[in-house]
Amino acid sequence: METGSPRDAGPAGxxxxxxxVEGGPVWIALPPGLLRMRRLLLVVWLxxxxxxxxxxxxxxxxxxxxxxxxxxxxLMAWGWVMIGRNWRSWRYAERADDxxxxxxxxxxxxxxxxxxxxxxxxxxxxxxxxYFGLASVQLHTAAAATxxxxxxxxxxxxxxxxxxxxxxxxxxxxxx
Amino acid sequence: MTTPGxxxxxxxxxxxxxxxxxxxxxxxxxxEGPGATGAAEIAVESAVEATTTAGTAETAAEAAGPERxxxxxxxxxxxxxxxxxxxxxxxxxxxxxxxxxxxxxxxxLLIGLAVIxxxxxxxxxxxxxxxxxxxxxxxxxxxxxxxxRRTAHIRLERIQAIDVTQPLLxxxxxxxxxxxxxxxxxxxxxxxxxGADDARALRAELLARAAGFAxxxxxxxxxxxxxxxxxxPPGVLAVSLLLSGGTWGALAAALVVPPVLWLATESVWxxxxxxxxxxxxxxxxxxxxxxxxxxxxVAESPDGLRIDHGLLDRAHETVPPGRVQxxxxxxxxxxxxxxxxxxxxxxxxxxxSVLVPVAPREVADxxxxxxxxxxxxxxxxxxxxxxxxxxxCVPVWWRGYGLGVTDAVFAARSGLLRRSLALVPHAKVQSVxxxxxPWERARGVADVCxxxxxxxxxxxxxxxxxxxxxxxxxxxxxSRTGRRDARPDRWMA
Numbered sequence: 272m273e274t275g276s277p278r279d280a281g282p283a284g285x286x287x288x289x290x291x292v293e294g295g296p297v298w299i300a301l302p303p304g305l306l307r308m309r310r311l312l313l314v315v316w317l318x319x320x321x322x323x324x325x326x327x328x329x330x331x332x333x334x335x336x337x338x339x340x341x342x343x344x345x346l347m348a349w350g351w352v353m354i355g356r357n358w359r360s361w362r363y364a365e366r367a368d369d370x371x372x373x374x375x376x377x378x379x380x381x382x383x384x385x386x387x388x389x390x391x392x393x394x395x396x397x398x399x400x401x402y403f404g405l406a407s408v409q410l411h412t413a414a415a416a417t418x419x420x421x422x423x424x425x426x427x428x429x430x431x432x433x434x435x436x437x438x439x440x441x442x443x444x445x446x447x
Numbered sequence: 448m449t450t451p452g453x454x455x456x457x458x459x460x461x462x463x464x465x466x467x468x469x470x471x472x473x474x475x476x477x478x479e480g481p482g483a484t485g486a487a488e489i490a491v492e493s494a495v496e497a498t499t500t501a502g503t504a505e506t507a508a509e510a511a512g513p514e515r516x517x518x519x520x521x522x523x524x525x526x527x528x529x530x531x532x533x534x535x536x537x538x539x540x541x542x543x544x545x546x547x548x549x550x551x552x553x554x555x556l557l558i559g560l561a562v563i564x565x566x567x568x569x570x571x572x573x574x575x576x577x578x579x580x581x582x583x584x585x586x587x588x589x590x591x592x593x594x595x596r597r598t599a600h601i602r603l604e605r606i607q608a609i610d611v612t613q614p615l616l617x618x619x620x621x622x623x624x625x626x627x628x629x630x631x632x633x634x635x636x637x638x639x640x641x642g643a644d645d646a647r648a649l650r651a652e653l654l655a656r657a658a659g660f661a662x663x664x665x666x667x668x669x670x671x672x673x674x675x676x677x678x679x680p681p682g683v684l685a686v687s688l689l690l691s692g693g694t695w696g697a698l699a700a701a702l703v704v705p706p707v708l709w710l711a712t713e714s715v716w717x718x719x720x721x722x723x724x725x726x727x728x729x730x731x732x733x734x735x736x737x738x739x740x741x742x743x744x745v746a747e748s749p750d751g752l753r754i755d756h757g758l759l760d761r762a763h764e765t766v767p768p769g770r771v772q773x774x775x776x777x778x779x780x781x782x783x784x785x786x787x788x789x790x791x792x793x794x795x796x797x798x799x800s801v802l803v804p805v806a807p808r809e810v811a812d813x814x815x816x817x818x819x820x821x822x823x824x825x826x827x828x829x830x831x832x833x834x835x836x837x838x839x840c841v842p843v844w845w846r847g848y849g850l851g852v853t854d855a856v857f858a859a860r861s862g863l864l865r866r867s868l869a870l871v872p873h874a875k876v877q878s879v880x881x882x883x884x885p886w887e888r889a890r891g892v893a894d895v896c897x898x899x900x901x902x903x904x905x906x907x908x909x910x911x912x913x914x915x916x917x918x919x920x921x922x923x924x925x926s927r928t929g930r931r932d933a934r935p936d937r938w939m940a
Contacts, residue, residue, distance in 0.1 A: 369927070378884050380881070385923060413630065414899055416898040416902065419878065
């Protein structure tokens with residue numbers, strides 16, 4: 272699994288260091304763990320489906336029908352690339368007063384959440400994520416539409432981010 | 448049931464409430480005020496529980512006002528429920544209902560009534576007897592339930608709106624419902640019913656305490672004087688409803704769909720099942736709206752905005768200052784020639800959404816200026832349209848989009864036939880987002896979304912990409928600084 276260092280992955284990584292000098296946001300990309308996990312899940316599931324799609328018609332109707340397995344395999348190749356692109360598009364930046372999250376390839380979205388507006392910071396980690404040593408940080412504001420989640424962080428980084436955001440949120444806290 | 452009921456009737460009024468206070472043991476604990484720990488709370492709970500029957504007379508502590516009960520007609524509010532259940536079952540299964548009805552003899556009927564009526568009466572009495580509320584320096588506490596106890600503490604400085612509503616039957620009985628809108632409260636946290644005058648007094652007291660008046664003076668402050676800003680004449684309201692598309696659409700659907708369905712299926716039940724909801728919708732959007740929005744009065748007081756309306760069910764809403772998250776000025780196509788607009792508002796945690804059902808534009812603008820202090824509604828000239836290349840993303844309708852940012856509000860217009868201008872004060876912006884789909888990127892445009900605490904998102908669609916990026920940064924900055932000069936939650940403090 273090819274993975275660059277998280278700092279210079281994606282279009283912003285290289286730009287980030289340049290911008291930092293000028294006082295722009297320092298973008299942080301996601302660590303490669305999430306990419307690894309998603310690709311592994313993709314390979315495992317589509318591999319199983321491909322096996323089933325190849326074996327069942329192949330044994331029942333003749334070896335030529337095993338060609339059905341090509342479909343899931345093609346899907347796997349496409350998904351492999353897509354997951355890579357999506358992973359590269361995720362990045363976040365902690366600025367003095369707000370958190371920036373940027374994501375998406377075709378449908379791009381960039382979210383700005385001022386620290387003072389945070390109501391709750393949540394660190395979540397499911398069983399699979401825990402196995403890969405990953406955790407996600409979710410920010411809640413009073414607006415339910417605020418969808419500020421950073422997936423696939425290392426647990427230590429997730430906790431550091433949570434503590435820092437909570438601290439900054441308290442310092443800049445504002446009502447509704 | 449009659450004697451304790453009559454005794455409890457006095458309990459609803461304030462004077463008698465102190466006389467038969469059940470807080471003899473609890474008073475000492477609650478006197479410590481809101482700082483009381485959870486353990487102390489539980490102690491109070493059990494102490495009150497223990498002394499309810501003893502009923503020793505002792506004035507309650509001042510910090511936690513006397514515990515009061517709701518109005519004694521309250522149990523009757525659910526009296527219709529069993530009738531509705533039986534009726535619903537009869538409609539659902541008419542044949543079965545007929546069969547059961549024919550088997551019913553006088554004796555079974557009498558026995559049934561002898562069991563059901565006292566049981567229902569006991570339930571109603573218990574639910575009333577075990578519901579208490581008290582106003583403390585910082586909270587409204589509602590304690591309810593006999594088996595499953597539930598205590599709600601509602602923080603007064605977080606009040607987003609207070610509504611006193613009087614459904615038709617409640618008006619006849621002289622009682623009213625009081626509802627506090629705080630984020631996270633649910634339907635159970637309304638006080639239904641209180642005596643109409645009690646409800647008004649309680650509202651004034653809650654508002655005075657929320658505003659930051661000292662607890663001792665809070666119930667002497669009384670109702671703040673109101674200055675009327677606008678009253679919608681019934682004639683204008685009727686014409687405005689006749690000129691709105693929704694009314695005619697619902698009416699047309701109710702008139703066209705059932706005959707078509709009859710021709711297609713020839714089944715009476717299908718037609719009825721479709722026609723009744725359609726007729727209901729048509730009625731609700733025309734007559735229903737007229738009745739609900741009749742005599743719409745908007746007034747201004749130091750406690751905030753007062754909205755009174757209703758022909759049969761009267762509602763009196765109060766929105767304290769600085770609680771309005773979004774104001775929308777809607778201009779339907781047929782109203783444009785007359786220069787009328789409708790003004791809607793969003794308050795966090797509140798279901799009320801109409802500020803002015805119909806008014807000439809200048810009047811509406813003046814009301815908006817009172818609701819959002821320091822805001823002038825930007826005219827069409829002050830809004831910058833989307834760039835022309837946006838027509839490839841949203842054909843024709845792209846002309847409707849416009850954006851104006853002043854130093855107080857973010858104003859986004861949308862719609863071509865039914866124009867709608869949404870105003871969000873910068874201090875109310877929770878987060879800002881910029882989104883861009885593939886089509887938009889090809890044309891170099893992007894959308895900027897602003898999320899508010901009322902769970903509404905205002906979108907400025909199809910802005911130039913570079914402009915959107917600047918807007919994103921600037922809007923986040925304004926959202927942060929806007930809050931600094933916003934009013935405090937306790938507006939009189």
